[in-house]
Amino acid sequence: xxxxxxxxxxxxxxxxxxxxxxxxxxxxxxxxxxxxxxxxxxxxxxxxxxxxxxxxxxxxxxxxxxxxxxxxxxxxxxxxxxxxxxxxxxxxxxxxxxxxxxxxxxxxxxxxxxxxxxxxxxxxxxxxxxxxxxxxxxxxxxxxxxxxxxxxxxxxxxxxxxxxxxxxxxxxxxxxxxxxxxxxxxxxxxxxxxxxxxxxxxxxxxxxxxxxxxxxxxxxxxxxxxxxxxxxxxxxxxxxxxxxxxxxxx
Amino acid sequence: xxxxxxxxxxxxxxxxxxxxxxxxxxxxxxxxxxxxxxxxxxxxxxxxxxxxxxxxxxxxxxxxxxxxxxxxxxxxxxxxxxxxxxxxxxxxxxxxxxxxxxxxxxxxxxxxxxxxxxxxxxxxxxxxxxxxxxxxxxxxxxxxxxxxxxxxxxxxxxxxxxxxxxxxxxxxxxxxxxxxxxxxxxxxxxxxxxxxxxxxxxxxxxxxxxxxxxxxxxxxxxxxxxxxxxxxxxxxxxxxxxxxxxxxxxxxxxxxxxx
Numbered sequence: 001x002x003x004x005x006x007x008x009x010x011x012x013x014x015x016x017x018x019x020x021x022x023x024x025x026x027x028x029x030x031x032x033x034x035x036x037x038x039x040x041x042x043x044x045x046x047x048x049x050x051x052x053x054x055x056x057x058x059x060x061x062x063x064x065x066x067x068x069x070x071x072x073x074x075x076x077x078x079x080x081x082x083x084x085x086x087x088x089x090x091x092x093x094x095x096x097x098x099x100x101x102x103x104x105x106x107x108x109x110x111x112x113x114x115x116x117x118x119x120x121x122x123x124x125x126x127x128x129x130x131x132x133x134x135x136x137x138x139x140x141x142x143x144x145x146x147x148x149x150x151x152x153x154x155x156x157x158x159x160x161x162x163x164x165x166x167x168x169x170x171x172x173x174x175x176x177x178x179x180x181x182x183x184x185x186x187x188x189x190x191x192x193x194x195x196x197x198x199x200x201x202x203x204x205x206x207x208x209x210x211x212x213x214x215x216x217x218x219x220x221x222x223x224x225x226x227x228x229x230x231x232x233x234x235x236x237x238x239x240x241x242x243x244x245x246x247x248x249x250x
Numbered sequence: 251x252x253x254x255x256x257x258x259x260x261x262x263x264x265x266x267x268x269x270x271x272x273x274x275x276x277x278x279x280x281x282x283x284x285x286x287x288x289x290x291x292x293x294x295x296x297x298x299x300x301x302x303x304x305x306x307x308x309x310x311x312x313x314x315x316x317x318x319x320x321x322x323x324x325x326x327x328x329x330x331x332x333x334x335x336x337x338x339x340x341x342x343x344x345x346x347x348x349x350x351x352x353x354x355x356x357x358x359x360x361x362x363x364x365x366x367x368x369x370x371x372x373x374x375x376x377x378x379x380x381x382x383x384x385x386x387x388x389x390x391x392x393x394x395x396x397x398x399x400x401x402x403x404x405x406x407x408x409x410x411x412x413x414x415x416x417x418x419x420x421x422x423x424x425x426x427x428x429x430x431x432x433x434x435x436x437x438x439x440x441x442x443x444x445x446x447x448x449x450x451x452x453x454x455x456x457x458x459x460x461x462x463x464x465x466x467x468x469x470x471x472x473x474x475x476x477x478x479x480x481x482x483x484x485x486x487x488x489x490x491x492x493x494x495x496x497x498x499x500x501x502x503x504x505x506x507x508x509x
Contacts, residue, residue, distance in 0.1 A: 014507040079348040082503040096346070103342030105267070107274035116270065119263040120347050 001056040002092025002171040002202040004077055009086035011047035011076055011227075046072040048227040049086070054203055054220075056092075056171075061218035061235050062207040063242040065249075068224040070207040074098060074174045077205065092202065095121075095170025100161045106150040110141065110160055113149055117164045131167045138193070139163035140186075159186060166193050169200035176207050211239050253498075256350045264353040264360070271361040286365050287372035290320045294376075297438065307440070310380050317373050318466050319437040325366040325399065326458070327428055332358040333407020334414040334421040341509045351502055352494075355407040363400050370465065377469050384472030391474055395464035398480075401487050402461065405494035412497040415508045435459060457486040 047069050054060055062070045075081045076088060078096040103120070104113050114135050118128030136145050139160045144152060152160070175194070191213075198204050198217065208214050214221070214235060221238020223231035223245070231241040257264075276282040297320075298313040305312075333355050337344060340354040370392065377384060414420040435458040436444055444453050453459045460482035467475040 014504060080345070080506060099342070099345050103346060105270050105274070107277060108270050112270065116263070116266055119260075119266055120343055120349075122260075122347075125262055125266070 004054040005089040007087045009050045009083045012084045013044040056202040059204045059218040061214040061221045064224035069227045092171035094172045096174040098176050100165045101158050104149040110145040135163045169197045172203045173201035260349045264357045267357045268360040286368040321369045328362050329403040329407045334410040336411045337415045352408050359403045386472045388468040388474045391468035405490035409494040412501040
């Protein structure tokens with residue numbers, strides 16, 4: 001059975017990634033070591049001492065302001081960000097719908113990109129081919145499917161990316177907002193598909209600002225505030241906590 | 251070991267991306283793949299005409315030498331420049347899914363190796379016309395040279411990618427470094443010129459010379475490369491692989507922060 005266990009997880013973004021990319025800067029730092037602390041950007045403390053356990057069958061909503069650490073939490077569960085302290089244990093196949101609109105080969109056709117993206121997600125070529133017709137039908141972008149991606153509008157790119165990403169489910173499903181693209185019909189279709197994905201998964205973690213979908217899809221709610229887990233309990237109470245926090249700040 | 255297993259597990263992904271790179275390189279040009287043969291040939295003719303006059307050597311003798319040098323250098327230079335940018339260019343994939351980062355340099359190196367193999371066909375044709383007497387079993391040496399080139403270029407590109415993602419000046423500095431390397435290596439200039447000037451060190455201790463010999467000995471002279479050529483090439487692989495592994499231990503999980 002799938003589960004996620006985080007014990008006192010801390011995560012720092014290396015500020016080096018934001019500043020001081022030059023060799024000169026690194027050399028100067030080496031020279032200046034031990035002298036007065038220079039005005040350096042400090043590492044961003046994105047997750048602070050997070051402890052939680054999520055077991056099979058749980059549907060968890062993630063609330064928090066922009067920059068509260070929702071995406072960071074999802075990305076560390078997906079294995080993208082390494083915790084800087086504490087332990088993180090994820091058992092089960094993870095399917096993460098994170099930054100899905102990124103990453104196409106612009107010169108290749110839509111069909112070719114279906115293949116690449118399917119392989120990126122760990123499928124075999126034969127498995128992608130078996131799903132291809134279904135993906136093409138779902139994306140519903142007509143003859144453009146055989147045109148290079150660079151001729152696509154951004155809406156079409158998102159539709160295709162979404163269609164591939166939801167073609168297969170995983171035991172642990174991570175969603176960063178349900179979807180924010182496409183026209184009303186596509187949105188409706190996409191929501192329907194996500195519901196199906198959720199049914200197939202053992203664990204869902206959904207980060208969202210949309211209280212309605214959070215309350216209809218999740219039972220448990222986590223509220224993050226500046227990297228800290230400030231509430232963990234039933235989703236209705238989580239929404240209340242978050243709203244109260246919101247009023248307090250604004 | 252787990253790392254190698256993950257690379258193999260993602261084999262369909264990097265293999266198809268490499269194919270995609272080749273397709274987009276040759277797509278929509280009427281000569282397509284032929285360009286990879288014609289381009290080094292064109293430069294060779296130009297350089298050989300000028301240099302054979304300057305250096306007072308026979309054009310027909312010199313042209314295959316220059317061509318083999320150009321083909322190797324194109325491979326080397328495109329892996330250095332492409333490798334340095336590999337993580338930056340594959341950022342969308344790196345941000346979405348956790349795969350070993352070395353697959354992104356492998357993608358670039360594999361595509362380059364295929365281009366080099368196609369270009370080597372032009373060398374084969376030139377040699378068959380100009381020096382058919384070199385045709386022999388030693389030509390099979392290419393089958394050993396190709397994997398050696400792959401496993402030299404891959405760790406080199408990977409090490410450069412780790413460093414470049416952290417220090418964004420590096421890709422710029424590499425251009426300068428490559429020009430210097432070109433200048434002190436027997437790429438266009440004959441090995442004899444280095445030796446007669448007393449610069450044996452630039453030949454014997456230069457991995458580039460030994461790697462060049464892996465194709466030059468068979469195709470230009472019909473001989474197998476020497477044991478020294480193979481030993482230095484393998485030692486270069488070992489050195490570069492160690493460097494890439496050491497850098498990877500420190501950097502692999504942190505690359506995402508630097509993108």
